[in-house]
Amino acid sequence: MSALDILSRDPGSQARAGVLRTAHGDVRTPAFVPLATKGTVKGLEPRDVAALGYDMVLGNTFHLFLDPGAELVERFGGLHEFMRWDGPIITDSGGFQVFSMGHGTVADEIKGRASHGSDRSGAMLAITEQGVRFRSYRNGEERFLAPETSMEVQAKLGSDLALVFDECTPFHVTRDYTARSTERTHRWLRRCLDWHASNGPDGQLVYGIVQGGVYEDLRRESTEVVASSEVDGIAIGGSLGADKDQIYEVTGWATEVLDEHAPDRPRHLLGIGEVDDLIRGVELGIDHFDCAMPTRLGRHGMALVPDPESRWRVDLTGARFAEADEPILDGCPCPCCSAGFSRGYLRYLLRAKELTGMRLVTLHNLAFLARLMGDLREAILAGTLAETAAALRAGAAPGTLATPG
Amino acid sequence: MSALDILSRDPGSQARAGVLRTAHGDVRTPAFVPLATKGTVKGLEPRDVAALGYDMVLGNTFHLFLDPGAELVERFGGLHEFMRWDGPIITDSGGFQVFSMGHGTVADEIKGRASHGSDRSGAMLAITEQGVRFRSYRNGEERFLAPETSMEVQAKLGSDLALVFDECTPFHVTRDYTARSTERTHRWLRRCLDWHASNGPDGQLVYGIVQGGVYEDLRRESTEVVASSEVDGIAIGGSLGADKDQIYEVTGWATEVLDEHAPDRPRHLLGIGEVDDLIRGVELGIDHFDCAMPTRLGRHGMALVPDPESRWRVDLTGARFAEADEPILDGCPCPCCSAGFSRGYLRYLLRAKELTGMRLVTLHNLAFLARLMGDLREAILAGTLAETAAALRAGAAPGTLATPG
Numbered sequence: 001m002s003a004l005d006i007l008s009r010d011p012g013s014q015a016r017a018g019v020l021r022t023a024h025g026d027v028r029t030p031a032f033v034p035l036a037t038k039g040t041v042k043g044l045e046p047r048d049v050a051a052l053g054y055d056m057v058l059g060n061t062f063h064l065f066l067d068p069g070a071e072l073v074e075r076f077g078g079l080h081e082f083m084r085w086d087g088p089i090i091t092d093s094g095g096f097q098v099f100s101m102g103h104g105t106v107a108d109e110i111k112g113r114a115s116h117g118s119d120r121s122g123a124m125l126a127i128t129e130q131g132v133r134f135r136s137y138r139n140g141e142e143r144f145l146a147p148e149t150s151m152e153v154q155a156k157l158g159s160d161l162a163l164v165f166d167e168c169t170p171f172h173v174t175r176d177y178t179a180r181s182t183e184r185t186h187r188w189l190r191r192c193l194d195w196h197a198s199n200g201p202d203g204q205l206v207y208g209i210v211q212g213g214v215y216e217d218l219r220r221e222s223t224e225v226v227a228s229s230e231v232d233g234i235a236i237g238g239s240l241g242a243d244k245d246q247i248y249e250v251t252g253w254a255t256e257v258l259d260e261h262a263p264d265r266p267r268h269l270l271g272i273g274e275v276d277d278l279i280r281g282v283e284l285g286i287d288h289f290d291c292a293m294p295t296r297l298g299r300h301g302m303a304l305v306p307d308p309e310s311r312w313r314v315d316l317t318g319a320r321f322a323e324a325d326e327p328i329l330d331g332c333p334c335p336c337c338s339a340g341f342s343r344g345y346l347r348y349l350l351r352a353k354e355l356t357g358m359r360l361v362t363l364h365n366l367a368f369l370a371r372l373m374g375d376l377r378e379a380i381l382a383g384t385l386a387e388t389a390a391a392l393r394a395g396a397a398p399g400t401l402a403t404p405g
Numbered sequence: 406m407s408a409l410d411i412l413s414r415d416p417g418s419q420a421r422a423g424v425l426r427t428a429h430g431d432v433r434t435p436a437f438v439p440l441a442t443k444g445t446v447k448g449l450e451p452r453d454v455a456a457l458g459y460d461m462v463l464g465n466t467f468h469l470f471l472d473p474g475a476e477l478v479e480r481f482g483g484l485h486e487f488m489r490w491d492g493p494i495i496t497d498s499g500g501f502q503v504f505s506m507g508h509g510t511v512a513d514e515i516k517g518r519a520s521h522g523s524d525r526s527g528a529m530l531a532i533t534e535q536g537v538r539f540r541s542y543r544n545g546e547e548r549f550l551a552p553e554t555s556m557e558v559q560a561k562l563g564s565d566l567a568l569v570f571d572e573c574t575p576f577h578v579t580r581d582y583t584a585r586s587t588e589r590t591h592r593w594l595r596r597c598l599d600w601h602a603s604n605g606p607d608g609q610l611v612y613g614i615v616q617g618g619v620y621e622d623l624r625r626e627s628t629e630v631v632a633s634s635e636v637d638g639i640a641i642g643g644s645l646g647a648d649k650d651q652i653y654e655v656t657g658w659a660t661e662v663l664d665e666h667a668p669d670r671p672r673h674l675l676g677i678g679e680v681d682d683l684i685r686g687v688e689l690g691i692d693h694f695d696c697a698m699p700t701r702l703g704r705h706g707m708a709l710v711p712d713p714e715s716r717w718r719v720d721l722t723g724a725r726f727a728e729a730d731e732p733i734l735d736g737c738p739c740p741c742c743s744a745g746f747s748r749g750y751l752r753y754l755l756r757a758k759e760l761t762g763m764r765l766v767t768l769h770n771l772a773f774l775a776r777l778m779g780d781l782r783e784a785i786l787a788g789t790l791a792e793t794a795a796a797l798r799a800g801a802a803p804g805t806l807a808t809p810g
Contacts (some may be wrong), residue, residue, distance in 0.1 A: 028477045038753075038754075038759060039753065039754070040754060042759060043764065044761060045447075045740070045761060045764070045765070046744070047740075059800075066758075067753070067757065068727070068749075072753075075728060076728075076747065076750070082749075082750050084745050234696065248563075322477065323480060323481075324479065335450070335452075339452065339489050341489055342487075343488075344481060344487075345481070345488065346471075349443075349444070349445060349473070351472075354443060354447060355760050355763065355764065356446075356447065356448055356450060358760065359448065360451070377762065389443070
């Protein structure tokens with residue numbers, strides 16, 4: 001039985017709306033999942049995240065493995081108890097971060113940004129069939145992550161939804177490297193599932209990860225391999241392309257295969273969270289997404305606004321906002337805009353590096369995406385996704401569309 | 406008519422409990438006043454500060470003068486509107502900060518800490534009868550603050566309670582310097598009051614500042630000079646002594662004179678906020694206090710606890726808390742403890758420099774002091790201050806004492 005109850009499918013696209021059942025409660029899908037990288041959504045408390053309407057957060061296995069360590073978190077009763085979030089938690093596998101150190105620029109490439117090297121003082125030392133040896137960015141110690149280690153760490157963290165350990169292949173490697181890497185990822189998938197079958201905590205869902213780079217045959221094959229395994233859900237990872245068109249095309253190859261081979265199982269798109277990407281991802285049949293973008297942008301003073309021309313964002317630190325007394329977004333019900341904080345005040349706080357400024361823009365950005373996903377979900381349930389998606393793409397403010405039906 | 410309604414006077418001490426009436430509402434006294442240094446209580450929103458039970462905050466004229474500037478804040482409708490705090494606001498005069506740059510270590514000396522020099526890149530260039538010329542720590546520009554400038558800035562900020570511009574004399578200067586400096590402070594008091602009489606905003610209260618260093622005759626004389634002026638209230642500033650006994654003695658000289666010459670006007674003790682100092686200050690007849698301590702300590706991982714042996718604080722970053730699953734304080738109703746965050750989790754967040762960790766300990770510390778002041782106020786009203794003060798000094802947790810009467 002799938003963990004996902006699909007309540008409605010959009011007749012004009014691959015989109016679905018439903019409820020993901022987890023050991024710590026339900027997640028309304030499609031959903032954006034905020035990052036609680038190091039056991040906290042940066043600057044917020046769990047009560048804030050819940051009040052914004054989020055059902056689930058994502059903790060990073062790599063960071064928690066290095067600090068404070070899975071054993072310590074386990075001694076506290078697991079990640080839920082440690083961070084005092086009693087709703088569902090996804091943990092990633094650590095693969096993305098560990099391979100980012102090695103490949104240097106995978107994060108930028110996946111997001112289609114210019115390469116500028118790694119900002120980690122850690123380093124990958126060796127990839128073998130067994131796993132990955134690397135140097136910790138925290139203290140220079142040598143550490144080892146293998147499929148079994150990753151699953152064991154995630155078991156100790158006690159997440160509701162674990163991701164298998166994969167090699168996150170970057171964009172700049174050859175087709176041949178991608179093919180060999182994807183095959184290893186499939187062998188690691190088997191080891192993860194075997195470990196989990198014997199040792200995994202009750203009720204923890206496991207998602208496989210589709211790799212294959214930007215090569216259609218490799219992506220389709222990888223999707224089939226993952227879908228034919230006993231995974232509870234499927235995550236789509238790795239380099240999805242150099243630009244948005246390619247990202248959508250590559251994602252579409254995977255979800256097309258999934259519609260055929262695993263139509264009912266939940267799907268996660270890794271590391272994607274720009275507004276237009278979320279809309280398109282939902283149309284492509286993705287159920288949940290995670291991305292550092294809304295929270296990271298918020299800390300740097302970039303606020304989400306319904307403006308496709310500016311990639312849905314505005315840099316509040318700009319000089320033109322020095323005297324701006326309007327909120328980030330008129331009528332926005334978020335804790336920042338509804339309290340009447342002006343762009344001018346936020347600019348002042350952000351330039352002065354005040355924690356409150358980072359917090360307020362983070363709250364706004366997460367509230368914005370929560371409403372966006374809510375609009376998409378409601379539209380799928382009402383059978384009006386095409387109109388809603390068109391309106392949002394044209395710059396309608398999330399949460400302001402007429403109630404469908 | 407005094408802005409302070411004194412509801413009860415403690416028969417066994419100089420303590421009073423009352424209500425301070427301001428243009429933006431009432432302040433229950435005695436009260437601690439959290440610092441909103443640069444237009445925000447660091448890491449918190451106004452709704453957080455209000456929820457903790459605070460009626461009033463203090464904004465720093467010096468910092469707001471340099472950035473974003475009084476004109477800009479005025480264009481936003483004043484500091485209340487700018488920072489979206491609709492309760493009472495005190496602004497200090499800027500004297501403390503500008504003289505800290507010049508004297509280098511006045512802040513440390515006032516607090517009785519070892520001298521370690523200024524951490525400001527700004528510098529005082531000249532003190533004259535007219536005012537103070539200094540170099541901005543923000544951009545190296547030369548700026549000038551005089552009694553009239555300070556009052557004008559505070560008028561533009563639109564605070565409910567303005568402090569006159571004074572020279573904050575440090576501990577290490579001679580008696581002769583202190584005497585001459587205190588006389589200049591008195592001349593500046595006159596200029597501030599004259600400026601305010603012609604130009605001050607309606608409803609803005611003005612407090613004079615008592616100086617005089619640690620010299621009894623100078624303190625008493627300064628107190629008489631301030632009390633005999635038309636100030637709405639009296640602040641006690643400058644170097645109060647090298648240790649707590651001296652601080653209490655010096656404060657007591659001033660409040661003794663005030664009991665005689667200005668028994669009904671409100672009194673503020675500048676920059677004092679340790680738990681035992683607040684208790685003693687209340688007994689000495691102080692109505693409100695401000696201090697960076699609870700918020701600054703919170704950002705550095707020091708939490709307030711009812712433990713006189715450790716100066717009411719515990720360093721949560723200590724290795725011994727790595728596995729500590731208890732909250733900062735059992736039974737504490739603050740947003741941090743009541744949500745069940747453990748010392749071990751807070752230690753992890755604080756060491757990882759996570760904003761959420763700084764925020765949570767700040768919330769705890771301010772909640773702790775709000776309950777402490779609430780206990781003292783209730784006890785004065787009930788006529789049981791001696792018992793309450795003794796219990797708090799002995800390590801009773803604020804907010805847990807039996808309801809008096």
